[in-house]
Amino acid sequence: MRTARRLSVVLVLACFGSALPLQANPLKVGISGSAPFVIKEGNTTSGISLEIWRHVAEDNNLSYELIQQPSPKAGIEAVDDGEIDVLVGPISITPRRLAMPGVDFTQPYYLGKAGVVLPIRPPSILSRVQVFFGWAVISSVLVLITVLLVVGSLIWLAERNRNSDQFPRDWLPGISSGMWFALVTLTTVGYGDKAPITRTGRGITGAWMVISLIAVSSLTASLASAFTLFLSGATETAISAPEQLNGRRVSVVEGTSGMELAQRGDMRIVGAATLKSAIQLLVDQQADALIFDRPAIRYHLKNNPDLPLRLAPFTLSEETYGFVIKPDSPLRTPMDVSILKLQRQGKVEAIANRLLD
Known part of the structure; x- marks a missing residue:
């Protein structure tokens, strides 16, 4: 009789253990992106994307470890290869990425826009x-x-x-x-x-x-x-509309949606590894404009007011950001539910406003 009871307890524990495998083993969560979505300060990491992810993980009792990825493109490839379970950051949901058979996206957690940075140069005679x-x-x-x-x-x-x-x-x-x-x-x-x-x-x-x-x-x-x-001191050749970017030297961060926009717009692409290096190309007059996420540009210019740069009065496109997962991931539905709850409660907007304003 006792043997039978012990066997029943073992079977129940085994069933529960197989139902919650993700809690038994911490998720490998890749992070990639620029401030204000991913902010690294010493050993701590924060930002809009990280805060939203932490709310989602807490809502679903998920344990995880953060793994830095060199770029969004590298992070997406890591999800495709099974090296990480989730990619967190300002990852634009584009048709090209959705067509990849090995990756999928969650419900969009943020609606952003692709902005353009222009140089402020003192006019010559x-x-x-x-x-x-x-x-x-x-x-x-x-x-x-x-x-x-x-x-x-x-x-x-x-x-x-x-x-x-x-x-x-x-x-x-x-x-x-x-x-x-x-x-x-x-x-x-x-x-x-x-x-x-x-x-x-x-x-x-x-x-x-x-x-x-x-x-x-x-x-x-x-x-x-x-x-x-x-x-x-203004000039008639100043860029004031998206079509004026055609044929211009445009700095973009490699592996981002900005590169896709530049390719579609027939622009002369000047690639950079990071946002900081892309901005330096613009400051050094090696590029005429820079394409990147508008919220990230706003945040960077706010924290670097001495840069001779300005945000263009127009945007190139609207972009939806989502977390990258595998197509067959059991995380998909619970993460979508948590993201929608955060949006309806106004927490996503509150997090963004706190970091951008």
Whole structure:
């Protein structure tokens, strides 16, 4: 009888032991990413991703050991090879990564955006003067010269026979006189040295007076814009939209989603191993821009205010971050449930705001 009871206890313990294998052996949890998602300070590791993971592990009574990974790409490969059980960090869920047969992602725990860092360089005399040779100013001047030529020619044709003293019969001095008259009329200076006397000439002049009001406003707007750029030190070639990155030298951290964005955008990729080295490439003028996670950029610039860099006013794409696991991992469902609970309780937003603001 006692032997039978002992056998029953052994069977029950064996059953429970096989049901909770992950608690018996600590999980191998890889970590990879930059601050504020993964922050290393001495022997301690924290950050948005780490804090969310710790809440998930605590919610499911999971024991684990943290294993640093050199890059997100290396961490994903480690999950694929079975070297680690979970990869924690700002790992973007991309179509290319989802297509990998050996890895899977949990429910997204954070919605981020891909940002762009641009250099702040003091303007040179040449860059200030170049704004006057921009297409907006040049096109306005070309249009103005063309209109003056047309109006001057029409005035000359109308006046050359009856008013040859002011508009000579020869075409070169005659058209020159007509353009001078059109310019004086445009600027409303009114020298009075030349004036049409024919009905046709006066009709053309009257129409030109009305049209010149529009011409002056257009030219004034172009010149005002050029003078504003000149005084502010800005340049017309500054990157202000995503499409202006095409063909530019763009610094990216190798193995991140920023590299995929740069490849799709036909940019000239300048690779770096870490965010710090990628930023140094930008500071050293070896790159024109840097693509990386916008929250990480904000955090880095906040903690390094002396860097001559600024965050671009636009984003390239929205990205969802998830933890990487094996496709057949029993952790998938309990981790998804815990992540959704944290999001609905507002804890994910609270963690992010505490580190980013």
